Amino acid sequence: MPASESVVQDLVERDAIQRLMIRYLNANDAHDWDSVVSCFAENGSFGSVVGRAALREMFGQVRKDRSARLMPVDEVKQAMHVLSNVEIELNGDTAKGFSVARSYLLGRRESEIVLLVRGFTYDDEFIKEHGEWRISKRIHTLKWMFETRPIQSTPELQYLDTF
Numbered sequence: 001m002p003a004s005e006s007v008v009q010d011l012v013e014r015d016a017i018q019r020l021m022i023r024y025l026n027a028n029d030a031h032d033w034d035s036v037v038s039c040f041a042e043n044g045s046f047g048s049v050v051g052r053a054a055l056r057e058m059f060g061q062v063r064k065d066r067s068a069r070l071m072p073v074d075e076v077k078q079a080m081h082v083l084s085n086v087e088i089e090l091n092g093d094t095a096k097g098f099s100v101a102r103s104y105l106l107g108r109r110e111s112e113i114v115l116l117v118r119g120f121t122y123d124d125e126f127i128k129e130h131g132e133w134r135i136s137k138r139i140h141t142l143k144w145m146f147e148t149r150p151i152q153s154t155p156e157l158q159y160l161d162t163f
Contacts, residue, residue, distance in 0.1 A: 043136075044138070072147070073108060114147050115148050123141070
């Protein structure tokens, strides 16, 4: 393969992996746990949870079961994730990645609306499975977190009760 074709292929692979990372976060924000899990390889892992069935169970409970996460709210109602500082190292049909992310998690603690702002990193391993890039291993490391209270009177917050 000529050098220019190799460079183009490298860019195509990196783009596919970045799109996978973004698809994961967008599905997470939409509470679409089946789509979140589809971003993982068949035997993929998130921390100590391994395999799509176990991942589906974990993701389905993570915003409802306060004991399943380190988020001091009763339930997360909305989430928005932002990804940056993405590094990808390709090695054939596998790759390693590192990224920085922030999440904005809107929820309730008793009757109070709380916004949690979290900064964390992902250390990832990827694999090409059936011709598609998937996450084979993801380590989420919380770096910092703070909470604030959003303006209570905005109409947008009223729809929290619709979830």
